[in-house]
Amino acid sequence: MENALKAAFIRLARRRRGGAQPSDGDLAACMLNRQPGVNAFKVISFEGGFHGRSMGALSATRSKPIHKLDIPAFDWPVVPFPANQFPEAEHAEQNRAAEARSLEAVKAAIDAHPDEVAALIVEPIQGEGGDRHASPAFFQALRRLTAERGVAFVVDEVQTCGGGTGVLWAHEAWDLPEPPDMVTFSKKMQLGGFYCREELAPVEALRLFSTWLGDPLRGAQLEVILEVIERDRLLENTRATGERLVAGLEDLCRRYPGVLSGARGIGTFAAVDFPHAARRDAALTALRNRGLEVGGSGDRTLRFRPALVFALRHAAEALDVLESVCK
Amino acid sequence: MENALKAAFIRLARRRRGGAQPSDGDLAACMLNRQPGVNAFKVISFEGGFHGRSMGALSATRSKPIHKLDIPAFDWPVVPFPANQFPEAEHAEQNRAAEARSLEAVKAAIDAHPDEVAALIVEPIQGEGGDRHASPAFFQALRRLTAERGVAFVVDEVQTCGGGTGVLWAHEAWDLPEPPDMVTFSKKMQLGGFYCREELAPVEALRLFSTWLGDPLRGAQLEVILEVIERDRLLENTRATGERLVAGLEDLCRRYPGVLSGARGIGTFAAVDFPHAARRDAALTALRNRGLEVGGSGDRTLRFRPALVFALRHAAEALDVLESVCK
Numbered sequence: 001m002e003n004a005l006k007a008a009f010i011r012l013a014r015r016r017r018g019g020a021q022p023s024d025g026d027l028a029a030c031m032l033n034r035q036p037g038v039n040a041f042k043v044i045s046f047e048g049g050f051h052g053r054s055m056g057a058l059s060a061t062r063s064k065p066i067h068k069l070d071i072p073a074f075d076w077p078v079v080p081f082p083a084n085q086f087p088e089a090e091h092a093e094q095n096r097a098a099e100a101r102s103l104e105a106v107k108a109a110i111d112a113h114p115d116e117v118a119a120l121i122v123e124p125i126q127g128e129g130g131d132r133h134a135s136p137a138f139f140q141a142l143r144r145l146t147a148e149r150g151v152a153f154v155v156d157e158v159q160t161c162g163g164g165t166g167v168l169w170a171h172e173a174w175d176l177p178e179p180p181d182m183v184t185f186s187k188k189m190q191l192g193g194f195y196c197r198e199e200l201a202p203v204e205a206l207r208l209f210s211t212w213l214g215d216p217l218r219g220a221q222l223e224v225i226l227e228v229i230e231r232d233r234l235l236e237n238t239r240a241t242g243e244r245l246v247a248g249l250e251d252l253c254r255r256y257p258g259v260l261s262g263a264r265g266i267g268t269f270a271a272v273d274f275p276h277a278a279r280r281d282a283a284l285t286a287l288r289n290r291g292l293e294v295g296g297s298g299d300r301t302l303r304f305r306p307a308l309v310f311a312l313r314h315a316a317e318a319l320d321v322l323e324s325v326c327k
Numbered sequence: 328m329e330n331a332l333k334a335a336f337i338r339l340a341r342r343r344r345g346g347a348q349p350s351d352g353d354l355a356a357c358m359l360n361r362q363p364g365v366n367a368f369k370v371i372s373f374e375g376g377f378h379g380r381s382m383g384a385l386s387a388t389r390s391k392p393i394h395k396l397d398i399p400a401f402d403w404p405v406v407p408f409p410a411n412q413f414p415e416a417e418h419a420e421q422n423r424a425a426e427a428r429s430l431e432a433v434k435a436a437i438d439a440h441p442d443e444v445a446a447l448i449v450e451p452i453q454g455e456g457g458d459r460h461a462s463p464a465f466f467q468a469l470r471r472l473t474a475e476r477g478v479a480f481v482v483d484e485v486q487t488c489g490g491g492t493g494v495l496w497a498h499e500a501w502d503l504p505e506p507p508d509m510v511t512f513s514k515k516m517q518l519g520g521f522y523c524r525e526e527l528a529p530v531e532a533l534r535l536f537s538t539w540l541g542d543p544l545r546g547a548q549l550e551v552i553l554e555v556i557e558r559d560r561l562l563e564n565t566r567a568t569g570e571r572l573v574a575g576l577e578d579l580c581r582r583y584p585g586v587l588s589g590a591r592g593i594g595t596f597a598a599v600d601f602p603h604a605a606r607r608d609a610a611l612t613a614l615r616n617r618g619l620e621v622g623g624s625g626d627r628t629l630r631f632r633p634a635l636v637f638a639l640r641h642a643a644e645a646l647d648v649l650e651s652v653c654k
Binding site: 002005006009010012013014022026027030031033034035037038039040041052053054055056057059062064066067068069070071072073074075076078158186187192204206207208209210211212217 | 329332333336337339340341349353357358359360361362365366367368379380381382383384385389392393394395396397398399400401402403405485512513519531533534535536537538539544606
């Protein structure tokens with residue numbers, strides 16, 4: 001994440017310099033942390049977004065105070081995330097309005113800082129902020145807007161990469177007019193990194209570098225994992241299981257309306273809400289006591305993040321356990 | 328490194344709050360990156376220091392423009408490093424004066440920002456900045472000064488940890504009046520992290536956390552490495568070999584005075600200077616062509632970072648190759 005943001009800053013500085021080499025003054029200023037134009041560079045992120053905890057990434061993270069309290073941060077803009085309501089059919093109009101408001105806020109944040117916004121960063125699903133979703137149309141609009149304004153469009157797939165949404169990269173499902181400028185990954189990919197369009201890669205060697213850049217052992221692990229995903233058709237499995245899981249959660253929402261609401265998911269990357277945090281936390285304990293390992297997300301959300309081998313029969317069993325707890 | 332700095336910020340904020348809980352205003356402000364007092368928190372680092380490349384660590388790094396150019400940085404103070412001259416016997420007075428000047432600068436930087444300096448960070452040997460050394464007395468004085476002023480004394484042992492200096496941690500050789508507040512490590516320890524005195528560890532759970540915190544596989548690798556270090560007496564080997572290597576470099580400095588100067592080292596963590604960068608770079612190529620794998624450090628320094636199995640006969644062979652290139 002830090003390297004992706006740095007690549008975006010480097011691209012913006014190159015553009016502002018118009019192809020000229022940095023001056024001796026630039027070189028001296030950077031050694032004193034005093035590059036006035038550069039220090040005003042910004043990354044836009046969304047309320048509820050989580051992008052990591054090192055000090056650059058943390059300045060873009062907007063999840064919870066426990067992550068950010070007492071740590072110096074850069075003065076970067078934050079904009080609302082649509083946080084669409086479910087079931088989609090009942091909230092279509094309201095969701096489209098929320099997405100339009102969010103897009104307006106992004107536009108305003110970019111235009112308020114001409115030539116200072118290096119990147120916009122967004123998760124396909126806000127996995128730490130309460131499993132909050134937006135539509136493919138919203139992401140298409142973000143892609144078009146950032147392309148027009150020359151802002152790097154960074155898709156943070158740290159949580160969504162690796163197949164949980166039924167495709168290897170969640171953004172594959174968006175039908176974008178052009179690819180993201182950068183995609184960050186970690187977790188299921190066994191190591192953290194990003195890939196990017198060629199114009200985002202720094203021209204000079206060693207501007208992005210570290211001791212642990214690349215790890216052949218983790219690369220070898222990932223290769224085997226990808227082979228197994230293909231051999232065992234685990235993406236297809238995840239799509240089928242996810243449909244069953246989300247349909248089951250929707251059914252439980254209808255049958256336990258005072259307990260569950262807002263069933264949603266892509267693949268098995270699924271979630272459902274409780275009325276409030278205390279009820280959710282009690283449910284988490286009860287579910288774990290009955291053998292169902294699930295997690296919390298945001299304030300009152302229960303999230304599913306099963307492995308790719310999670311099959312129809314596991315989904316049925318998980319739904320049974322959840323129903324017993326609802327009862 | 329990021330986590331160590333964050334722990335220092337968290338400790339300073341706790342002290343400033345006097346044990347009170349953060350206010351609702353504090354919690355709201357941090358979500359907007361607007362904690363006025365906290366955003367003024369500072370880390371002091373030394374000219375030539377290298378502490379990493381993520382945006383918090385990078386703000387403390389002061390090695391080369393290629394690391395820092397075009398990346399926003401926090402407004403933190405930088406102070407001169409003594410960069411003692413060698414042979415020590417010929418430069419004792421000048422070195423003590425350089426150390427005194429550096430200590431005065433540290434004192435001035437702390438006192439210029441009362442209650443805002445969370446940490447002072449220093450490498451035992453500036454491994455990226457030209458293999459620059461200071462005396463144990465200098466580090467003792469830094470330890471005393473930071474203890475008096477309530478500033479966390481962070482020893483960055485990312486390069487020096489793991490035995491290359493003849494002890495597992497380079498700061499063991501300083502005979503400090505009290506231990507460092509934090510020690511960061513990586514590289515030879517197989518994974519990155521820090522250890523700290525108890526009062527530096529955040530009280531609340533999950534304030535320092537990430538996907539890759541801890542790695543059992545790397546821990547298992549490290550355990551075997553430590554067993555082999557002990558079994559094969561590799562620290563003793565490194566001390567003996569290092570003495571031979573540095574003595575040999577000193578001898579070459581005497582015999583090739585227009586080519587080599589400033590031989591220095593602790594254990595096999597050794598270095599020698601060329602007159603200028605072009606000469607050093609040409610020597611690096613020539614040495615590698617003759618089978619000696621060594622690296623550059625700073626502008627005109629050649630550095631040795633052999634494995635712990637590097638023995639007397641290897642040192643003799645390396646010195647022969649270096650002499651042939653000097654000729």
